[in-house]
Amino acid sequence: MLPDPAGARPAYRHLAQAISTLILDGRISLHTRLPAERELATALNTSRPTITAAYDLLRQSGYAHSRKGAGTWTALPEDRAPTRVARFLQPGDSAIDLARAAFGLPEHLLVDALREVAPHLTEHAHTPGYHPYGLPELRATIAERFTRRGLATVPEQILVTSGAQHAFTLVIGLLSAPGDRVMVESPSYPNVLDAIRRARLRPVSVPVTDTGWDVEIIESTLRQVVPQLAYLIPDFHNPTGLLMPAHERVRVLRAAQRTGTWLVIDETMAELALDVPAPPPFACHAAPGGAGQVITIGSMSKTYWGGLRIGWLRAPSRLVTELAGQRIATDLGGSVLDQLLARNLLAREADVLPSRLEQIREQRTALTAALAGHIPQWTWRLPPGGLSLWVDMGEPIASALAERALAYGVRIEGGAFFAADPGLFEQRLRIPYTKPSDTLREAVHRMAATLIDGLPAASADRRPHWVA
Structure with a gap:
């Protein structure tokens, strides 16, 4: 303090x-x-x-x-770490962690995969092990997945990265310069917003509301601002869980093509379709020649396990070559073992993903039932996919609740954490349903107790009125 x-x-x-x-x-x-x-x-x-x-x-x-x-x-006091870093450094305790929307990997899957990839790892042991483009066999697997989903892709269009965040950082490092404008959604994925600010780019936000995207605002923003890049999460958007309709995707693609804006499409959540079919890749909707302006990034962090640190991007092959050159300055390539594991797990997708989606549905049901029973004044729209509810608490208490809830054994992020512009979403709370059902019910019980015992009137003091 x-x-x-x-x-x-x-x-x-x-x-x-x-x-x-x-x-x-x-x-x-x-x-x-x-x-x-x-x-x-x-x-x-x-x-x-x-x-x-x-x-x-x-x-x-x-x-x-x-x-x-x-x-x-x-500056930063010697005893403090930035909030975005500190939340990943919390010691093990009894708190229920709802700050991260992510799963662990079932032990038997990891054991089986390790057993199967061991012989393949020995085949690579006599090589230097550096693969700045990614392991060739993994690039081929990812390319085939895009093709199977409806977007013809060859391995030369794939760059394997250390997660989707790494992919995005490479893209902005190559295609933008300090002062360039980047169109982003608000709310959006906070680590990407942080990367944009740290690169000294200028974010220009477009709203994502309970009813979705206002494509007219997106079109006018592209036309008037002409951003160098636009970062979008159209597939089960984080944190709202919304899915952009196909006809809106076409309009966004056409608008970006007219202004020459690179579209960076984050597909990290695309396979987490709970109530609707999984969408085809965004670039499928591009007119002939228009897909060349689309960079698609993805990851195994949400569908499998963040501990693998495996992501990728799909882009024109020439751009992939340039991005690989950019990567070499700081990173000669990812772990061969992790990439072999990733390829093995992706090959099991038809067996692994359906059971994982059923688990997510059950946990989502448990969370919504607990909220309706313990905190009925909160409202939300049931998302068709993704990993979290974007809850409206009806009053601007998110920061105060998040701070006080930790004393009750729940770690959670207030809506302002996802805002592209300061001071927004203080009435919102992102609640992931990635924990077991009993754990989610207990977390809701603890948050309800936090509300009953009262919150300090701190949230208004925390809002920085001067940064507009």
Whole structure:
């Protein structure tokens, strides 16, 4: 917590708290110059001493430092890790972790796969083991899967990566430069939003509401802003679970083709179809020649196991070559063992995926029943796929609830974590149904107890009104 020195009015503390929260959450990058005191005072229509006091609080607590003549710069106290990092470093405890929408891998599947790939691993042992494009046999398997889903693909169009996040980072590193605009959905996947900000790109958001995408807004944004890239999750969108209709995909593709915008389509959730057929690849809807502007990224993290760190991208073969060259600067290739395991598991898809989807359906039913029974004032739309509910709590208490729920043994993310623009979705909560049914029921019981015992009126203080 920030100190509250004697004589400091709440306005000082509230502003400093908002800035420190943004720094911890990654929405203000480290080593970034904060606005000059006079400039910020004018923007907020407040006095300069108010800003001076807030900056003093930030410096005292380690969230900022100043250099004479160079302004005030963001920093991080030695004992703190950014929120986006800290949530992956939590020690094992009794808390039910609903902050991550991910599964473990059934033990028998891993044991069987390891037994089967061992002979193939020895075949690779006499080689250097570097595969910047990915293991050839895995590239062929992924290409065949795209072809089977309706998008003709050859291995030369596939780059194997260390997850979908790695794929996206390679794309923005090659195809964009600081200051370029990137169209994103709001809400969206927070790690991608963070990657965009850290690359010093300018996100331009388009809304995803309970009823889906407003394609007219997407078309006008593409036309007026002409972003270099657009990142979309049309297949069981994270966090809402929505599925973009085919006719809307066609319109988005045509609009992007007119402006020359690269479309980065995240298919991480595409196979998690619970109530509808799994959609074909987005690029299938492109007019002749239009698919060349689509980069499709995917991963095994949601359908199989994040511990494999296997993802991929599909793009024109020339672009794949350029991306592989970009990769070599920091990464000569992924683990051969992990890629052999990935190929083995993908070959078992017809046996593994149906049972996993049935498990997800059962857990979704358990979660919705528990919410209806314990917290009936919360509402949601049942998603046709994906791994989470996007719950409307009816009041802006998400940050306060997430903070207080940890004391009750539940770790969860408030809706603001998924916002492309600060201050949004404080009334929303993403609740994954990736835990066993009994665990989900217990988590809801604990959250209900959190509400009954009352929440501190902290969420409004946490919202940074000055970053617009």
